[in-house]
Amino acid sequence: MTGTLISTNDLSVHYPLRGKLFGPKLVVRAIESVTIDIQKGSFFGLVGESGSGKTTFGRALLRAAPITRGKATYSDGEVTYDLPSLKGDELKDYRKRAQLIFQDPYAALSPRMTVRDIIAEPLEVMGLTSSREETDERVRTIAAKCRINLEHLRRFPHAFSGGQRQRISIARALVSEPQFIVADESVAALDVSIQADVLNLLKSIQKDMGLTFLFISHDLSVVAHTCDHVAVMYLGRLVETAPTRELFAAPRHPYTKALLSAIPSLDPDDQGNAQKLEGEIPSPSNPPPGCKFNTRCPHAIDICRKEEPKLAKSGLEHDVACHRWQELTD
Amino acid sequence: MTEPLISVKNLTLRFRTDEGLITAVEDVSFDIAPGEILGLVGESGSGKSVTAKSLMLLNPDNAVYGPESRITLNIDNKPVDVFSLTDPTDRMVIRGGAISMIFQEPMASFAPAIKVGSQMVEQLLIHSDMNSARAKEISIEMLARVGIPDPAQRFGQYAFEFSGGMRQRAMIAMALSTKPKLLIADEPTTALDVTIQAQVIDLMKDLVSEFHMAILFITHDLGVIAQTVDKVAVMYLGKLIETGTVREVLRNPRHPYTQGLMNALPKLDDLDTPLTAIEGDIPSPLDRPTGCVFNTRCPVSLGLECETRVPVYTAAEGEHQVACFLADEHADEQADEQEGGVRT
Structure with a gap:
């Protein structure tokens, strides 16, 4: 349960843009210098x-997006991998240990495969089982864990609702017994009444199997309810990271504050002291100089437009990248 | 008016x-x-x-x-x-x-x-x-x-x-x-x-x-x-199940479905209460339940009565209307928690 499972240091992902033939090479800095530690057994x-x-960050950790620069290590006690240089058999082995759950359960399942075949496919592709009986046994075990009716294994995905499909997706991701799961907006496409059910399922599986989750979401209330630790990103930079309760009780970065106050309250009389953000997120191919948030920040001063703030400790586990967080907190 | x-x-x-x-x-x-x-x-x-x-x-x-x-x-x-x-x-x-x-x-x-x-x-x-x-x-x-x-x-x-x-x-x-x-x-x-x-x-x-x-x-x-x-109308499987002013419906929901929705919603001011999902899935429109459309997932279903009879849309209070046989009983339970909170 203890120790760091994933650790990144100045991790960057850049995509080349098609520029002019003899002009300067242009890149989109999708991820720029992200340093993060994900503790084993946490819901991050x-x-x-x-x-x-x-999303790019989650994919980079799965080696599904190219890592341009920086370090990323995976260490689960059995093996330690340096992610950017991983290849061959080691990369194959890493694929068993790290899995992805997609956003849209309607697009993620092949309509031509039965539920059993969908869940069994990772086992067959990775060669994890030696006989059909063994495969079936593992499929049934994981399906039961994900509360899929075993009689449904012979059916095709079109017969299922969104929540059931998402449970099938989860079973497929878990069948190779991974240690690390990236759940990318895994409940965003679901209705509220179903969403709670899938969240509770993810939480209980994580506890039972001691898994580590990277839970990517745009919905802050969902994150507040499920995660132990939260990191906030803006234009490819990490702007704040803290334990969930601390972040929601005392956000330090102006962007985090604005994001929290923009969540519509369920109380009609609570119009909120919302600090409405002006404008929109700038294009990543043409980011502003200095702090990336300066174009929308209500507290931006000269230094913010010139110098990019570094992520610095502001508490025991609370890091923030802002020039002025101290004066703004007081 | x-x-x-x-x-x-x-x-x-x-x-x-x-x-x-x-x-x-x-x-x-x-x-x-x-x-x-x-x-x-x-x-x-x-x-x-x-x-x-x-x-x-x-x-x-x-x-x-x-x-x-x-x-x-x-x-x-x-x-x-x-x-x-x-x-x-x-x-x-x-x-x-x-x-x-x-x-x-x-x-x-x-x-x-x-x-x-x-x-x-x-x-x-x-x-x-x-x-x-x-x-x-x-x-x-x-x-x-x-x-x-x-x-x-x-x-x-x-x-x-x-x-x-x-x-x-x-x-x-x-x-x-x-x-x-x-x-x-x-x-x-x-x-x-x-x-x-x-x-x-x-x-x-x-x-x-x-x-x-x-x-x-x-x-x-x-x-x-x-x-x-200003006003809310809640729909489930093609039926209107609750309408009223926004304050009435959100603070004092009377239909079990509306109550379930509120409980399933992650709230920022209360991180300790676990989320309660509404049991089961939304039925396919191809096999709509008989009686009350919500009876297949309803936690307080009366059984036979809810499965066979369609609840009439009744005014619970003022403009607040609910289609549920149990609407009045729920209102009492909710009122205890909501004491003094409802004002329009």
């Missing part, structure tokens, strides 16, 4: 608006 | 399909007064979008409306029976004239190869007798009004050159430029980030008071409902 939340790079 | 702007009575809508007639909306009635925002809440498949589309007769050809269904639009004290409009030119009053609609996905609502400005001018030319110079002027004015910087330049651009929030603003500007009496907003903020969502909600509220317009606001997000609407 990653939040941000669309275009903040949260 | 003034005459409602639009009055929907006993709306029933079925779709003819290969599997037979599928009921999408059953016996739905509601009124919207001028200047009022009505929120229509429900999960996917609850029939909220097709209900809204019925107001503009936008449902596909295989839609069959029930014989009892009535939709009446009151413009300048003249009632218009929506179902009697058969001629395309007569229908212009409900399609952009007195009723406008904005959709969830703003990228899909603009033609990609026609400049945004031309699309705005086109509908103004259709719905009014102004010339194109004046239409352009008004369009640019509207773009400025919804907070788009550089409106004159944006007028000549294509939808793909706009960001998501900007497109939704342009969509709102376009829908409002004909000065409709009723705006139907179908999940207008669902595709947007929270910070942009907050901006769009503020904008819509400002515009309602400025133009004295009524809005039918469709969403699945109860937080957005709480911050935006």
